[in-house]
Amino acid sequence: MGAVKEPMAVMAGQKTGEMGVALTTLEEALEWVAAWGRTRAMWPLLFGLACCAIEMMATQASHYDLSRFGMEIMRASPRQADLMIVAGRVSRKMAPVVRRLYDQMTEPKWVIAMGDCASTGGVFNNYAIVQGVDEIIPVDVYVSGCPPRPEGLIEGILLLHEKIRRGQIRLSR
Amino acid sequence: MAIREGEVQEFTLEQLKHLVSERALRGETILLNMGPQHPSTHGVLRLLVELDGETIVSIVPDIGYLHTGIEKHCESKTYTKIIPLTDRIDYLSPMSNNLAYVMAVEKLMGVEVPLRAQYIRVILTELQRIASHLVWLGTHALDIAAMSVFLYCFREREMILDIFEMVSGQRMMVSYFRVGGLWRDVPEGFEDAVRAFLKLMPSRINEYERLLKRNPLWLRRTKGVGVISPEDAIAWGVTGPSLRGSGVNYDVRKAQPYSSYDHFEFDVPLGENGDVYDRFMVRIEEMRQSLRIIDQALRRLPKGPYITPDRKVTPPPKEELAWSMEALIHHFKFWTEGFSPPPGEVYHAVESPRGEFGVYINSDGSPKPRRVHFRAPSFVNLQALPIMAKGCLVADLVAIIGSIDIVLGEIDR
Amino acid sequence: MSIQEVVEAVRARFGEALQEVIEFRGETTLVVRRESLVELCRFLRDAPACRFNFLSDLCAVDYWPDRPRFAVNYHLYSLPHNLRLRVKVFLEEEDPVVPTVTGIWPTANWHEREVYDLFGIRFEGHPDLRRILLPEDWEGHPLRRDHPLVVEPVQFSFNWREIDSRKPYVKE
Numbered sequence: 001m002g003a004v005k006e007p008m009a010v011m012a013g014q015k016t017g018e019m020g021v022a023l024t025t026l027e028e029a030l031e032w033v034a035a036w037g038r039t040r041a042m043w044p045l046l047f048g049l050a051c052c053a054i055e056m057m058a059t060q061a062s063h064y065d066l067s068r069f070g071m072e073i074m075r076a077s078p079r080q081a082d083l084m085i086v087a088g089r090v091s092r093k094m095a096p097v098v099r100r101l102y103d104q105m106t107e108p109k110w111v112i113a114m115g116d117c118a119s120t121g122g123v124f125n126n127y128a129i130v131q132g133v134d135e136i137i138p139v140d141v142y143v144s145g146c147p148p149r150p151e152g153l154i155e156g157i158l159l160l161h162e163k164i165r166r167g168q169i170r171l172s173r
Numbered sequence: 174m175a176i177r178e179g180e181v182q183e184f185t186l187e188q189l190k191h192l193v194s195e196r197a198l199r200g201e202t203i204l205l206n207m208g209p210q211h212p213s214t215h216g217v218l219r220l221l222v223e224l225d226g227e228t229i230v231s232i233v234p235d236i237g238y239l240h241t242g243i244e245k246h247c248e249s250k251t252y253t254k255i256i257p258l259t260d261r262i263d264y265l266s267p268m269s270n271n272l273a274y275v276m277a278v279e280k281l282m283g284v285e286v287p288l289r290a291q292y293i294r295v296i297l298t299e300l301q302r303i304a305s306h307l308v309w310l311g312t313h314a315l316d317i318a319a320m321s322v323f324l325y326c327f328r329e330r331e332m333i334l335d336i337f338e339m340v341s342g343q344r345m346m347v348s349y350f351r352v353g354g355l356w357r358d359v360p361e362g363f364e365d366a367v368r369a370f371l372k373l374m375p376s377r378i379n380e381y382e383r384l385l386k387r388n389p390l391w392l393r394r395t396k397g398v399g400v401i402s403p404e405d406a407i408a409w410g411v412t413g414p415s416l417r418g419s420g421v422n423y424d425v426r427k428a429q430p431y432s433s434y435d436h437f438e439f440d441v442p443l444g445e446n447g448d449v450y451d452r453f454m455v456r457i458e459e460m461r462q463s464l465r466i467i468d469q470a471l472r473r474l475p476k477g478p479y480i481t482p483d484r485k486v487t488p489p490p491k492e493e494l495a496w497s498m499e500a501l502i503h504h505f506k507f508w509t510e511g512f513s514p515p516p517g518e519v520y521h522a523v524e525s526p527r528g529e530f531g532v533y534i535n536s537d538g539s540p541k542p543r544r545v546h547f548r549a550p551s552f553v554n555l556q557a558l559p560i561m562a563k564g565c566l567v568a569d570l571v572a573i574i575g576s577i578d579i580v581l582g583e584i585d586r
Numbered sequence: 587m588s589i590q591e592v593v594e595a596v597r598a599r600f601g602e603a604l605q606e607v608i609e610f611r612g613e614t615t616l617v618v619r620r621e622s623l624v625e626l627c628r629f630l631r632d633a634p635a636c637r638f639n640f641l642s643d644l645c646a647v648d649y650w651p652d653r654p655r656f657a658v659n660y661h662l663y664s665l666p667h668n669l670r671l672r673v674k675v676f677l678e679e680e681d682p683v684v685p686t687v688t689g690i691w692p693t694a695n696w697h698e699r700e701v702y703d704l705f706g707i708r709f710e711g712h713p714d715l716r717r718i719l720l721p722e723d724w725e726g727h728p729l730r731r732d733h734p735l736v737v738e739p740v741q742f743s744f745n746w747r748e749i750d751s752r753k754p755y756v757k758e
């Protein structure tokens with residue numbers, strides 16, 4: 001296999017400061033293209049649980065403008081979404097619903113646990129709240145804060161982008 | 174407790190027999206499930222809607238998907254440490270929740286609050302009311318497919334959140350009020366920030382109103398939809414703008430003034446028909462009245478202490494800790510043990526953006542309450558949804574849910 | 587109209603059934619017998635001297651380990667007279683049943699369901715007494731004071747393995 005140099009590699013590399021990435025195999029090139037595509041148009045699931053959902057809305061809205069990262073389309077149907085932002089506390093009654101929504105999403109899919117409640121249970125260490133959503137679904141990025149500032153959520157999302165770019169096409173889950 | 178994966182609570186027709194009409198049992202109408210994940214239920218509300226074609230015959234709400242156990246949790250915390258939990262009940266108006274709770278404790282302890290603290294409380298809760306109504310307006314308009322209003326509303330909301338961040342260090346979960354006063358005095362620049370907001374906001378409210386009030390699409394979707402009569406509204410315990418939209422003049426701020434609301438002049442806007450449009454107009458007008466209150470309070474903001482000198486409920490000032498052994502002991506005792514109110518029970522209600530927010534505290538004389546109960550306005554208002562929506566089209570259901578402005582955190586607590 | 591007149595009117599009408607009148611921090615509480623609760627509530631709503639047409643709130647209290655164990659509070663508000671009043675019924679642990687007031691104030695419906703859900707107090711004659719906040723198959727009534735808060739241990743460096751083993755989806 002000869003060296004394949006994608007024109008897009010240069011194009012996108014300019015943004016990330018990775019000018020002149022030399023890709024060696026076709027497989028790598030494909031992987032790179034796939035990751036590029038995945039991060040540039042990621043559709044989150046429109047799914048708010050509690051207080052953090054309000055900050056998620058604020059992130060979407062005029063001031064913080066999530067569409068800068070290609071994520072302005074929130075999908076209400078889990079079958080059209082790639083990213084689940086668990087924004088808020090998950091109660092014992094809600095947990096099966098969250099799990100079912102996750103199962104309905106098509107691969108590849110990612111999960112961000114937004115806020116302390118979704119990550120660890122937060123201030124509510126009691127009978128009603130699931131102590132961290134990682135008890136029921138796999139989580140890729142945890143964002144701390146109660147609620148996280150919109151900047152915090154954006155950082156989490158960028159971290160996820162970074163993770164996807166480094167990962168392989170086929171997620172081993 | 175193990176979580177049963179993928180097992181969502183299901184209902185059989187047998188269980189709901191007494192809630193749906195006869196025709197549903199014969200299979201003439203259909204039962205439709207809406208939620209808990211639905212973009213326009215404003216959270217995790219689940220509705221079982223019985224439909225005859227497109228007309229709603231009955232609705233069975235199913236709540237509890239956000240049950241947080243806050244009331245139980247309060248029983249294991251001291252009185253001061255409950256304040257942050259109250260933020261998270263109605264997360265669109267933490268200030269009102271804080272206010273209701275600390276005022277209930279003050280009533281229990283018999284503490285007087287300095288005038289300056291009362292005025293600042295009024296300013297902040299009214300700002301919170303505007304912020305909450307802005308979120309309501311944005312999402313309500315979004316539900317009826319008016320996207321730009323959402324973007325405008327969140328733009329102004331950021332200004333209010335900046336003010337909150339300035340005083341408390343947090344954008345949403347402020348926990349700024351303390352028993353007996355405030356956490357700190359407001360910082361420098363607070364008054365200027367509020368003034369700047371006061372100057373800008375009236376024109377912005379006019380802008381929202383212009384966008385929607387004469388918009389034929391908006392009028393067709395809201396006028397005459399979701400009507401509730403004043404008698405029904407009272408019988409079902411509806412409060413707040415949803416009650417005033419039906420023309421019942423009940424506002425806790427006027428009826429039983431607290432935190433020196435009687436020092437300020439303001440009107441209570443009332444609707445006539447009790448439909449979605451009237452509730453919309455009441456809230457828009459309420460934002461203007463809130464601006465009026467803030468303006469008066471800011472003009473007359475007195476100087477003085479921001480927290481009561483009563484050492485029973487307040488920690489000693491930081492400076493004193495450096496030289497006074499007693500103060501140090503008191504500080505330690507205050508934060509580890511807390512204070513013990515006399516045995517008894519109180520109920521205190523404030524007017525939150527959604528209606529009468531009440532706090533019931535039952536004390537057994539120990540530093541932890543025996544029972545704390547929150548009267549959540551959304552919980553009660555949501556009960557009236559089946560009455561409002563009966564006979565409407567299923568598409569209007571979204572508008573009606575939006576118009577009663579529910580917050581699920583408060584419904585399920 | 588003042589709250590004293592209301593109390594007088596109730597005392598004149600019910601006499602024995604009114605067990606106690608408590609004044610605390612400017613709030614009046616009427617403690618009544620369970621048998622006359624519904625009648626009293628109807629009287630409070632309809633009598634021209636009272637007109638408590640608005641049920642603000644309904645909640646239960648668990649006095650465990652004291653006896654009688656439970657109490658149900660009715661917070662009433664009178665829109666015409668601008669008065670607040672609390673009605674209280676004490677219940678024994680063995681027999682936590684109260685007659686429903688949904689026939690007087692329909693809004694009591696969900697409040698009573700909530701009390702049933704969290705305390706296990708049953709309301710006789712309630713049209714739809716199901717659990718409201720917790721799942722249908724939940725065991726126990728969490729707001730009773732002898733029910734634990736069910737606190738999970740906090741994850742530290744010494745016990746992270748143990749806690750992670752309960753979370754099957756934790757990675758890395």
Ligand code: SF4
Nearest residue numbers: 051088115116117146
């Ligand atoms: S982390 Fe805080 S803000 Fe987020 S859902 Fe939990 S309590 Fe609410």
